[in-house]
Amino acid sequence: MLVKMTLEEFGLVLGSDAPAPGGGSVAALSGALGAELVAMVCRLSIGKKDLEAFTDEIKSALPKADGLAAGLLRRVDLDTEAFNSVMAAFKLPKGTDDEKQKRAAAIQQGYKEAVQSPLSIARECITVLNLSQSLLGKTNPNALSDLGVAAQQAYAGLEGAIMNVKINLPSIKDEQFKTAITGELAQLLSDGREAKEHVYDYVCGKL
């Protein structure tokens, strides 16, 4: 499992000539780092006297951040598995017509999973981004830059995941599936950009 590797080991396998893990797993990790920073900022804010008015909101954000971090960390491995299942489908036998059909169906199924995986990463990253935005002005000011970095990481995960959806879409033949996903990607990107710019401007305005 990738998440059982040290940062150093993960770096070596990432930088190697193995195509997986690649950008999809990195996007998931980036989102997880963002969620972990949101969780840290919540923990550094609970119990602060000046922030009493926001205690309930921070306490409700904390388990969300922890949950998103755990979910996105799982996706580091899941995304690499999805990629490997496409590769495995390509290696299926294609001697007889029956084998050719089964192989083509397995490849299509593999690509759909290879699209669903980064799509889920993108959705979870924007949830992290919105969570960090919702906490602006309500958390420990000493950790304001951490909240800003959280949003950056979530946004990088979002854009990275979107690119990983897009690289696999042309291989899919189901046009309805493709149209629905293309529309969702455009919305996610536009919402994400707005949220990320808002957080950056707020944070830098206060520093």
Place this chain on the structure above:
Amino acid sequence: MLVKMTLEEFGLVLGSDAPAPGGGSVAALSGALGAELVAMVCRLSIGKKDLEAFTDEIKSALPKADGLAAGLLRRVDLDTEAFNSVMAAFKLPKGTDDEKQKRAAAIQQGYKEAVQSPLSIARECITVLNLSQSLLGKTNPNALSDLGVAAQQAYAGLEGAIMNVKINLPSIKDEQFKTAITGELAQLLSDGREAKEHVYDYVCGKL
């Protein structure tokens, strides 16, 4: 050492109520992930027939990417050490005038290091970003989204590092030092945004 932790362990210590590691170490890790992806893309491109014209350039980019990855990974630990040295300075005795002076000087020195650390991260992240931009159109098209994710991660590391410089600047009394750094940050941010948008538009235009 943080880099000897697994991704899971790092996530737990990051999300905990310990103020360090925080956003600075995450910015360094983000840049390292970007550099590792650039290295992977180079390795997946060397020896490809269609890319022969770019082989020399890719071969010269690979050790740069590996070196940046190793350097930024080291900064994951260094940034947390810099933060901890500021915290240690605040705990110095301040009973006598002499102790007060020594403590104040140690705090100032600590803050300068706490600014230099993310500044170095920012400079290295933009080098990763420029390296990924310089490789557009010259690498394995199957790994195009990975090159895009590399640039995203490097840019997130850049913005994150800039916020970590900014949060420590107001504590520094040396005005000349502050003015020089503020100017450099503005330039890094403007160059980084342009490079990152260019990579994203190029990658999405090809997908």
